[in-house]
Amino acid sequence: LTGDGNAPRPTAAVLVTGNEILLGLTQDRNSGFLARALDALGFDLDRVLTVGDAQEDIENGLRELLGHDLVITSGGLGPTHDDRTVGCVAAVAGVELESHEPTMRYLEERTARFARDRGLDPASFVRGNRKQALVPRGSTVIPPVGTAPGLAVDVQGTLAIVLPGPPRELSQMWDTATELPQFRQVLGRAESLERHVLRVYGTSESAIADAFEDAGGDGGGTVTTICAHRFEVEVLVRAPERRRDALDHLVEGMKERLGTAVYLEDERSIEELVLDLCRTRGLKVATAESCTAGLVSARLASIPGSSDVLLGGVVSYANEVKHGLLGVSTETLETYGAVSAECAAEMAAGVRRATGADLGVSVTGVAGPGGGTEDKPVGLVYVHVSAPGSEKGRRTVFPGDRNSVRDFAATTALHLLRRAVTDPA
């Protein structure tokens, strides 16, 4: 699958359709999935275009993207009146629609079973089934995961892969699409890039930019992306295989300058890293959360296999729960308040006691928008990790709205947990 190192990489574009996205009612998650998948295969994704459900908008959007080697569309394959993608693809390709009989039979069986299970009227599915079984003449049908079939269609020399909007259906059908002969043919020219990631925490984006410039920048044929999110910065350096030396040189130069702020050099998330660190040491974790109210535990539990490490925790939103389930003393709550280093420390110790965990991590703060005072402004958060023979606490004032503060606080708690494991002194 690697090219000869000189041919340009094939280019791709994504067309996302849906009024609900342009109205801000729902967020497109498919273009992110496709972006990662295309990069891994060796495509250059040039652009993502989002248009509404109007026939004219979809057809114009598709026509504009035809210069690329590959165009992937997402959405508009459902049974409702505003699902128009298939008709638009046929129109731009200049072919008729026809009913695809295997799909029709699949849909009839599936909707009959569904109607029976839920006690719905099977007749209510007839119109939708007929619509969803229509495909452009000459296209290759990708079997549905839900009810919508996908398509691989040659549109004026560009391969169009037409996929449904629900992310789960799209991602499964994408795997099938990449195995099609016409897809493999486009893929033949793809050269996947060498990549090295530096994950950085605890320094400014400006300092990282300086480290990049001082280490020589992208002069040697590398392409570097610096991306901050939730107080973490990800530096991704990529280069063709023949520029591997330049890539290594730049990475080493940045690492020298950034020191211990580089906490990871692979693409694991902080959640995965914390779980891996604890798992190899046989450590169990429990959480005690006030303003984050379960975000830390839910983020850890989002990773398969987290039950090896995560025992659970207590969401102690009300002071009665901090006292009753975590044993935070009434004196601490009265003297220092629920948002205090003292309370955070007692919460972390309390959840270790309550669950038998080796490590207890706690978060308490003022998420806002109400509840701030001069002494304890909105954004003030205390995080604490209690471990055998080691206590670590941190006070930070985070910027942003309620949910930014909560996200930042959860990220900080995960990093403090990481440090409690790797650097317990």
Added chain:
Amino acid sequence: LTGDGNAPRPTAAVLVTGNEILLGLTQDRNSGFLARALDALGFDLDRVLTVGDAQEDIENGLRELLGHDLVITSGGLGPTHDDRTVGCVAAVAGVELESHEPTMRYLEERTARFARDRGLDPASFVRGNRKQALVPRGSTVIPPVGTAPGLAVDVQGTLAIVLPGPPRELSQMWDTATELPQFRQVLGRAESLERHVLRVYGTSESAIADAFEDAGGDGGGTVTTICAHRFEVEVLVRAPERRRDALDHLVEGMKERLGTAVYLEDERSIEELVLDLCRTRGLKVATAESCTAGLVSARLASIPGSSDVLLGGVVSYANEVKHGLLGVSTETLETYGAVSAECAAEMAAGVRRATGADLGVSVTGVAGPGGGTEDKPVGLVYVHVSAPGSEKGRRTVFPGDRNSVRDFAATTALHLLRRAVTDPA
């Protein structure tokens, strides 16, 4: 701000920039925010275009969007080498860059303070400050929230609003931008649409499409969007004020056909609805979560003022925590297992007891990918709500991957909580 009902609404387009988005490393949240804001003001958002950081891509993207009344750009205003938006806007507008002195002074003060607070070298900010203070000649500067100033620039007759990528900075600076005289001038033609939303739970998207068709569809001048996410379906019917009758007729027709599946007719989330229902009745809620591990409590706590209702809860990931903190009996765990209706009921009752809450809601299931058996497949989830004199349980097998199952389960728990309050019998 309303038009005469005949003038076309002004159109808008959004240009999102960033290699990190096209590589799938980060998700664009700004276009969703801008979409909602533009719709509320009465703009038609025609398209969102995402391009990379290359100068050529940004300039081409901007040129392609110039036919709209308003173009908003997001990202590429930072201090690093791959932040190129300002230069591109100047190039397309055909004007020079110049240093904006008030911005330069603001940045110098801000970074000096930041460097002092964090113990960083102030010299590391000089290069970035100089870059960020450059603006196209003749543009209006929107004061920075972080370090990047925003811009309002006339680009060949189109008003371009240039905003930074961090969502918090973008949203605050957007509010300032909408007050600028040149923005008010474009806005003058905007006619905001009448809108009515039906939020539907517990029926199929096909049945909703049929209800829509049978109620007459969009023939009367309405524009209807049907959008499913996380087992909830949102039906948004919009029309110009002069078509209010057609809108009301369609809405009433759909409501008749959908019956009690319509659970809400405004834009509150299920979290807000549950909190409001409990608040007016003086009810306190606590959560007991296994596979969702805090998602239900974190979703409730995402709403400002949730502490009136949410006391907290227990994340009982391990069986020892189900037994120790929630009092689930060893017999239940051994006989029926942790994923069972019996365990869910004891978890819900247990968390009421442990916290003194009026309502206890529990979730236990097999999120996968491992741990499924023939009897208890991946996706099997039990949800239970325990309330004074009322117990409600539900068993469901959800499709999808680990985090889909967890999301679906949390949504189901919130809806069961809603029904426990509105329909306790």
